[in-house]
Amino acid sequence: MNIIILGPPGAGKGTQAQRIEAGKGLKQLSTGDMLRAAAAAGSPVGLKAKDIMARGELVPDDIVVGIISERVEDEDCAGGFILDGFPRNVRQAEALDVMLDDKGLQLDAVLELQIDDSILIDRIEKRAAETEGGPRADDNAEALKKRLDVYHAQTAPLIEYYAAKGKLRSVDGMAEMDEVSRQIMEVLNG
Numbered sequence: 529m530n531i532i533i534l535g536p537p538g539a540g541k542g543t544q545a546q547r548i549e550a551g552k553g554l555k556q557l558s559t560g561d562m563l564r565a566a567a568a569a570g571s572p573v574g575l576k577a578k579d580i581m582a583r584g585e586l587v588p589d590d591i592v593v594g595i596i597s598e599r600v601e602d603e604d605c606a607g608g609f610i611l612d613g614f615p616r617n618v619r620q621a622e623a624l625d626v627m628l629d630d631k632g633l634q635l636d637a638v639l640e641l642q643i644d645d646s647i648l649i650d651r652i653e654k655r656a657a658e659t660e661g662g663p664r665a666d667d668n669a670e671a672l673k674k675r676l677d678v679y680h681a682q683t684a685p686l687i688e689y690y691a692a693k694g695k696l697r698s699v700d701g702m703a704e705m706d707e708v709s710r711q712i713m714e715v716l717n718g
């Protein structure tokens with residue numbers, strides 16, 4: 529089973545993706561984690577991505593599409609994967625469709641974590657206060673708000689994109705974390 533987990537920054541995608549990895553044996557592929565690792569390693573891709581990420585903007589599509597295209601071929605993805613943080617706009621989604629088609633793979637579901645902006649802004653401010661100066665350069669209130677704007681402008685249209693394909697499965701991302709996980713498992717097992 530290959531799935532996408534979709535939702536705004538602060539919705540808990542990473543945590544839920546890890547739980548799905550543990551519960552369903554699907555490999556979590558987080559483009560954000562991969563880009564942060566590349567930046568920490570000082571690779572050419574990482575150097576290019578670093579400042580863009582710190583500002584809360586999107587790195588160029590060809591970079592993330594290339595990373596995912598290579599990564600899904602690795603042996604640990606053979607049992608299925610969860611795309612966490614990819615695709616982030618319609619162009620990436622279209623590239624993913626072509627890529628999966630070329631590789632003879634299919635997309636089974638797109639899990640959307642639904643959550644109100646007001647809750648996200650509270651979380652964003654809390655997270656920024658807790659982590660400012662921490663390991664993530666983009667965890668300051670300004671960059672986090674930018675990431676939320678980018679989500680609405682570029683990523684939210686994917687909800688319609690996947691609904692039109694009959695792939696969208698929405699869960700209440702405002703419930704307690706365990707309840708969100710339960711709903712996700714219900715959707716994936718149903």
Ligand code: AMP
Pocket residue numbers: 537559560561563580581582584585586587588589592612613614615616620666675
């Ligand atoms: P995340 O950990 O998913 O919140 O991603 C952190 C940052 O990495 C984002 O704000 C972007 O700058 C960059 N990033 C991650 N995934 C993508 C993607 N699919 N397309 C473009 N930029 C991305």
